[in-house]
Amino acid sequence: MSGDKLHLDHQHLLRLLAQMVRIRVFERRCAELYQREKIRGFLHLYDGEEAIAVGVMATLAPQDAVIATYREHGQAIARGVPMNRLMAELYGKVEGCCRGRGGSMHFFDRALRFIGGNAIVGGGLPLAVGTALGDTMQGRDAVSACFFGEGAVDEGEFHESLNLAALWRLPVLFVCENNLYSMGTALAHAESVTDIHAKAASYGVASEAVDGNDVIAVELAARRAVAALRAGGGPQFLECRTYRTRAHSMFDAQLYRDKAEVEAWKQRSPILRFQSWLENSHLAFDDEVARLEADAEAEVTAAIEFAEAGHLEALEDLERFVVMDEVPA
Amino acid sequence: MPSLGPDMESARVVEWLVKPGDAVRRGDVIVVVETDKGAIEIEVFEDAVVEALVAPLDTELAVGAVLARLRTKGESEHQASPDTPKAQALPVAPAPAFRPEPPSVSTARLDAGAPRGATDSGHQRASPAARKRAADLGLDLATLHGSGPGGAVLLADLAGLGGVSRGRRAGGFDAAAMRRVIGTAMARAKREIPHYYLGQQISMAAALDWLGRANENRSVEARLLPAALLLRAVGLALTKAPSLNGYYEDGAFRAGEGIHVGWAVALRGGGLVAPAIHDVDKLNIDALMSALRDVVARARRGGLRRSEMVDATVTVTSLGERGADTVQPIIHPPQVAMIGFGRIVERPWAVAGQVQVQPVIGVSLAADHRVSDGHLGSQFLSEIERLLNAPESL
């Protein structure tokens, strides 16, 4: 579905909805499995932000690189990493996308150039500058899409990376998922200037703020940005304004925000809004939406069965991949 | 294979004096082993019944190797043989698991003042390398004197104790190995012991005169030699100079429990041993002469007992008729003194303002300054002179 133009055809629209629903259903089951202790470690859910991953990913080509954060289930699913491998990873099984070494915060998939869940806030930005540099030096027509939250803006790496990418005019799509809270700290408590896309613009980076809960708006903006990147326009910046409607992680009392605020954002859930719009526009029908949900449930159920049936990495392979024997082809 | 001295690492069984089933009593000699220093009889320290003779004849066995299994009273047959008889083929067996059994292996020389069983190697400071080397050689660390900090045994202290399986002469002791052993001990002495030396010329006129008279009534075999007088004089003089008789270990002097004089015996093939003559101060002149003859003969033909190898609390060397006039001895560590006698020669000697020709002997003392001073040493030599001038008191 990559390309310069957005095709508002029925199939594409349903595909966008399906991707968001797959993410939502996958994570709902993750929360349950976490509480049943099938999944451990930190588990950060993307509930409410699905439009961003789905909208941006719809504009990327296979040769592009994706660098994400520790809240990256949505990006991985939207990029096309099979749910089986993701769920097996959450189960810590050898069939997982990182053979059980990464867990929720570190999904990788080499075939899809999905270069990680990075769990150091801001730590992925320099990497994206580097993949863009490497691709450019080798004459590849590839962009590097880098997802990060607004908390990364606090970090020096954000500023270093934007500056370097702009200085070297590298094809990096910086996607800021501004969900208003870095963990429990509200944006206004952390930043003197809260207009994030203006900060990016100060480095000479083409910058735009969009409604991150509107999948069409995100895709449109991303499509423009990617086209500019491929045309050699230097790095592009999207500030996607959104809201995390679940807690930061599974162990979060949410003392830092009002329930009313959360409820209000739930009403603006990207899935709810897009689904309503499709139905009101007669672009989708009840039974189609119901089938998407059923399909997603079935897919997740199969993934759980796959994970349950998976195997544990042999202990003698504990130190495998610490030192690589060769660069994977 | 018992450790008969700090310098011993292995030996060969040359003769069994018991057979399986024999009852043996504490003190019985049950086996003769050939060491670097000659053949030595091995005694047992418990009443027991011989269960099995394990060590083959004429095979070099490391210290710690099993020689025989004995069953003591109250032991079942099963209990008595916990060790696998691995000594069957142990040319120079590394015996890392070996723990010396106090009664049969502890070296009395250093344990003289310690309760039996206290020879746990763990109490002896040693570098890890020395510890391992000692274990490989089957040496009990407690029998070793360390030159390292705090008396720790270092590798250098074990130098020369290796490689006996090479260069051994068939059927006899290895002169080169003995030379290494002597070298190691003497180098250690020179390195560690702050020697002081005193010398004195003593007229032997009275002593020889007395000896001539004493021998008139004795058979040829029982005749006394000057050596017996010298030994007796040393023994008695030592009773008044206890700080010359004993050991310097772990930074402190420990007096000998008796006066056991090591008598240096030159071996015909080269080298020397200094077997102990026990309780010299308590033996009369005839018993002393007899002991001297016995120990010299056994030293030369082989057949010293382990206690004789390790018990000396002080050493005497007498160069004899063909020796030099004087000797400056090197103390045998961990002893603290050594007395040397030159040959007896006729010299002009002033007596009451008149020069006479008299038989004269040079006596010298090397003593450890960490334990005694020249003043005491001088008194000791004067006492020897007094005794030799009053031979009837001997």
Next chain:
Amino acid sequence: MTTMTYREACKQAIRAALQADPRVFMMGEDIAAYGGCYAVSKGLCAEFGAERIRDTPLSESAFVGAGIGAAMAGMRPIVEIMTVNFSLLALDQIMNNAATIPHMSGGQFAVPLVIRMATGAGRQLAAQHSHSLEGWYAHIPGLRILAPATVEDARHMLAPALADPNPVLLFEHVMLYNVEGDVDEHLEGVDITHARIRRPGNDVTVITYGGSLPRALAAAETLASDGISAEVIDLRVLRPLDMGTVAASVARTHRCVIVDEGWKSGSLAAEVCARLVESVFYELDAPIARVCAAEVPMPYAAHLEQAALPNAERIVAAVRQVVRPA
């Protein structure tokens, strides 16, 4: 054989790498227009162009991270960090990304990256430009840590480092840049797995690396006239440690002195010491001694700085104490 300085050897190594492989490029602060803080890259920009000799902003984290990303995208970057103290600004990228991504991704990604940096004291650069922190990096699984101490290693370690599929950190000691030595230009790299015995000896093993090697060799010379035969081992590779060579030597000499310009507490010297105790405890005939930097931030004044550093005299004294304890 060609005689050249360590600095020239570093430069020739980079030149050869740039000529040999179009994927190789270098980036860092002031490496192009300025010619490198220690003039290692002087002239290379004119020869290879600003694409392959890239000046970066003062953004250690960004350009080290970019090196990692570029390596994962198929390049073979050489990243220069001016001095080891600055590398702390990029520690997140080195530790959390370069060293962990291969394992964290289950072996899907390798990071074939080389990071060069100056290390060590002796030039009166005080407490933010003079430390020896390579021991910290040697703590991190997934990294290979090299410390070229000779002109030959400076010339020939880079090629195998670039061929390594793992991130390699090269520590160049500031006091070595002017040292001259012989180099065989035709060597195809040297091994980057083994320590080397730089001077054979029997009585004691002196283990060192990098800038302390010349001091250890000078100490060995002094000791020889004193009748003490010191074997000097250059670790060369600080991770993974070649304990085989080291332990075999100590097992032979039974004594060991470790010389490390890092601070003693939690140091590489501590690691080597611990491993020797683990592997050759029963060969030790004396306690292992260490000669390390004084535990102070490196002072400016020359006499204070010198007092804080290992030198030949201190090595000699430590060896004497080990060989002939007072």
